[in-house]
Amino acid sequence: MHSLLEQLTQRQWLWQGSALPAAGQQLSSGYAEFDRQLGGWPASGLLVLQSQPAIGELRLLLPLFKQLQQQGLLGLINPPQLLQAEPLAAQGINPSQLLLLSGVSETDALWAAEQLLQSGLCSLVLLWQRALVRKAARRLQLAAQAQQALVLQLTTQQPELTLPLALALQLLPQPQGLQLKVLKRRAGWAGQQFYLNWQDEWPELYPVLTRTQAALAETA
């Protein structure tokens, strides 16, 4: 029985209560609802966001970027399109804190992510990659934990939940904002769902419908 426990712990399927992150160790997401549900982003480790492109997956992270750029570089690896500095600067993110690697093969991207983490210069590495194999995920997670940094994978595919993930979220578009679904959470329950209302933050993107417009939209 004891060896079974050990095996499970080694594979990171089993967690001890003493290893739980204390309340103050999480990073505020900048959204009250998010912090209420999850307590914020984990301070280090490997996170996965599953999302279609162009639904607000980066805007969800902007407050986190803003917070982490004080502590180091933000590495962005293989964004699917050209990254624009202007809208990021408008949100208070200093482009000189960004390190952008694009057009890199998948193996090179993993290597680069590990280099960025190990250098101790990056507080966050954002990696657009379809899938991670166990070995790569483990390496990234260890590198991130050693340097107290975050590595975030953005994917359109269903993530493999047996990987050593600190948090896996699924993002779904909503007319008023974004719906988040917890797929996996270290030392916590999965399956929660909650909504972020962005009608105040981004009024142009999430317009408040008048009653007639709403009725029209419904009939359509």
Add this chain to the structure above:
Amino acid sequence: MRWLYLYFPSLQLDQLAVQYPAQPMALACPKRHQLLGVNSLAAAAGVKVGQSVATAVLLCRELQLFSPEPARVKQLLQQLAERLYQVTADLALQPPDALLIRVSSMLKLYPDPARYWQQLQLQLADCPYQYLAAAGQTPLAAKLLARSGQAELYLTPAAEQAKLALCPLTASDLPAASIEQLARLGIRQLGPLLALPAAELARRFSQDVLQYLAALTGRVLQLPQFYRPRLQFNRELQLHYEITESPQLLKPLQPLLQQLQQFLRRANLLCQRLQLTLQFRQHSPLPLQIRARAGEACAANWQQLLSLHLAQLQLPEPVYALQLAATDYVPDQRASCNLLAQRSQPLSKAQLLSVLVARLGEQAVVTPLLSLSHWPEAESSASTLAALPALNAALCYQLRPILQLPKALPLTEAVTLLSGAERLEQLCWQSGTLLQRDYYLARTEQGQLWWVYRTPQQQWYLQGWFS
């Protein structure tokens, strides 16, 4: 002991002996088929300098012949000078095969000449070359003693005079014609020549003889051109075997990188660019540029950068020699670092960039730039690590997509327009046409938020993603 003459009689053969140990070798003049130098193994078999190649090969069947390479010998001598310069200040190259050292200035630093000589010997012991060392009151006296095979270090001036008197004139630097003329007079050694009165000599011999004798005896002081180290690192390496796999090149490069580290540390410099040139038998030489942005002196870091470069390299042919040259030096100025930072920072940002560029290439690593142009396609500039312009308030760009398509695509999906229109115009000064676009924020049925535009011709395009 005021001057020291170090004579290296067989530089090239000694160097070759490292490559081919236990091999009788000789240097042969390719035109006259005559031997110019032999190593000890060949000499043991009876091969002598001056023999014809045919005789030598008959005497010793395994004899390997090499043609003399003056350029290589010069380089070896240069390296020796560089090495000895670490312990001695006044040093002159005496091409092709000797070094001259002024000892008197260095003796202020050493309690006695023996201690100083010990230091020199330590440096020489690391080199595979045979040498003869002779000391003298003048440079020429030391040279003559070394060349005539009477290499002794600690002689009193009187004993030195006695030794010199016995030196054959053929070992001296006198013109050959004068030596022959003197031999006809029965003067074959230096002693009788020095005994002749100068006025008599002047009448019967050329000016060269008098000048030589004056310099030899110290009546006229001739200072040689002293060696100054070059601020250049350039090393060539002949591989002992040909290398076909590029990662294996790292092994022979290691000692060169160590030398580079020593060189840079001594000069208190960092090197920003290394050029590694690989030599092939048929293919033209392949130059590789390895860059370290902030400059680097540490051999281990250079090795890491080189290994990244070499891992991607396909060799067209086996490599038989390589050359490592350092260019672009910067002074070594260490930046201060945060002692209390939570993350350990083994690398600086420039070092990290060098590592990334070494594997991914220059074009893959960028820092996004603000272009501050209203036109969307102009916004997509991303500079390769150039200096950033001052960050202006970019608030007007708040409603721009973070991700933009490299080229706008025709819109093929049904979308709901959320807000707009924002008209952007651009006058193309070359053709004089006015580009006009009406931009809208749009939402697809899947809920994706797009930045789309309509041209005056009522065509719709997708420009970017509100990710």
